[in-house]
Amino acid sequence: MRKFKLKNGVGAEWDLMDKTAYFNAPGGLGFGKTYSTIQAGSAWLVSDEFLNQYAVTGEMIFFDYSRYQAFISFVTKGPLYLMYSPLDTWYKIKCEVQSADKSELKSGYLAVPITFLCFGTWHEAVKVTQSQAPDQGIKRYSYTYPYYYAETATGTAKIRNGDLASPCKLQIFGPVVNPAWALIKAGTRVAVGKVTATIPDGHKLVVDADPATMEIAEYALDGTYIQNLYQSSDFSTGRFIYAPPGESTLTFSHDGTSDITAYVEVEKLAYSV
Numbered sequence: 235m236r237k238f239k240l241k242n243g244v245g246a247e248w249d250l251m252d253k254t255a256y257f258n259a260p261g262g263l264g265f266g267k268t269y270s271t272i273q274a275g276s277a278w279l280v281s282d283e284f285l286n287q288y289a290v291t292g293e294m295i296f297f298d299y300s301r302y303q304a305f306i307s308f309v310t311k312g313p314l315y316l317m318y319s320p321l322d323t324w325y326k327i328k329c330e331v332q333s334a335d336k337s338e339l340k341s342g343y344l345a346v347p348i349t350f351l352c353f354g355t356w357h358e359a360v361k362v363t364q365s366q367a368p369d370q371g372i373k374r375y376s377y378t379y380p381y382y383y384a385e386t387a388t389g390t391a392k393i394r395n396g397d398l399a400s401p402c403k404l405q406i407f408g409p410v411v412n413p414a415w416a417l418i419k420a421g422t423r424v425a426v427g428k429v430t431a432t433i434p435d436g437h438k439l440v441v442d443a444d445p446a447t448m449e450i451a452e453y454a455l456d457g458t459y460i461q462n463l464y465q466s467s468d469f470s471t472g473r474f475i476y477a478p479p480g481e482s483t484l485t486f487s488h489d490g491t492s493d494i495t496a497y498v499e500v501e502k503l504a505y506s507v
Contacts, residue, residue, distance in 0.1 A: 289351050356507045358502035397505060398504065436455055
């Protein structure tokens with residue numbers, strides 16, 4: 235059975251399947267494209283294509299005004315993420331309420347047509363790839379992060395992506411000297427990056443390719459911001475990594491002698507789910 239929920243900017247969730255305030259008759263869950271073409275004889279060649287901005291529509295059903303007021307208070311605390319599970323996997327998309335057309339209670343309930351204007355594509359909840367099985371040189375730092383970390387001198391992470399190129403967030407843990415990374419697809423190196431800096435023990439380098447949060451920066455392990463390292467990155471390289479569709483491999487190395495501890499987060503994007 236399909237399920238919906240909302241998450242707002244303060245981390246609260248609203249169950250859109252709640253019988254006292256639920257999301258009904260959803261639409262706009264597919265996708266559309268706009269093509270630019272050039273005529274060549276009796277044919278038309280595609281010169282460019284654009285994915286149209288998503289807008290998910292439907293109506294919210296409330297059985298008293300207090301639930302409506304609580305919902306409006308919830309959605310004004312953006313940014314919002316609309317969460318959708320058509321089968322067993324949750325997908326999310328960043329959005330805001332573009333319109334909520336309130337009327338009056340009729341026949342004991344209030345129907346509010348609503349439009350969620352979206353600012354991205356559907357993606358599977360962030361996953362973490364690791365280079366080895368947990369019993370092969372892997373440490374688990376459960377008190378800080380619920381992830382496994384691959385510990386090798388030149389670590390590798392296998393990425394299994396969906397239909398679209400997806401931004402990656404790399405986290406490389408100190409101590410490392412001049413850390414570097416490379417993305418390999420079908421035996422070909424398709425992207426590389428490097429930062430000329432020393433990351434001490436207890437700190438980490440974050441390289442985030444997501445356009446909304448893009449950065450190259452040093453952080454303490456507790457999340458405290460230390461410094462911007464964008465100017466220390468190697469501008470002869472791409473630096474920011476987008477995982478291509480299908481399988482690829484990300485490798486890590488550095489100029490020091492210690493092993494590398496690193497992981498990669500991937501947003502598995504899809505046109506429709």
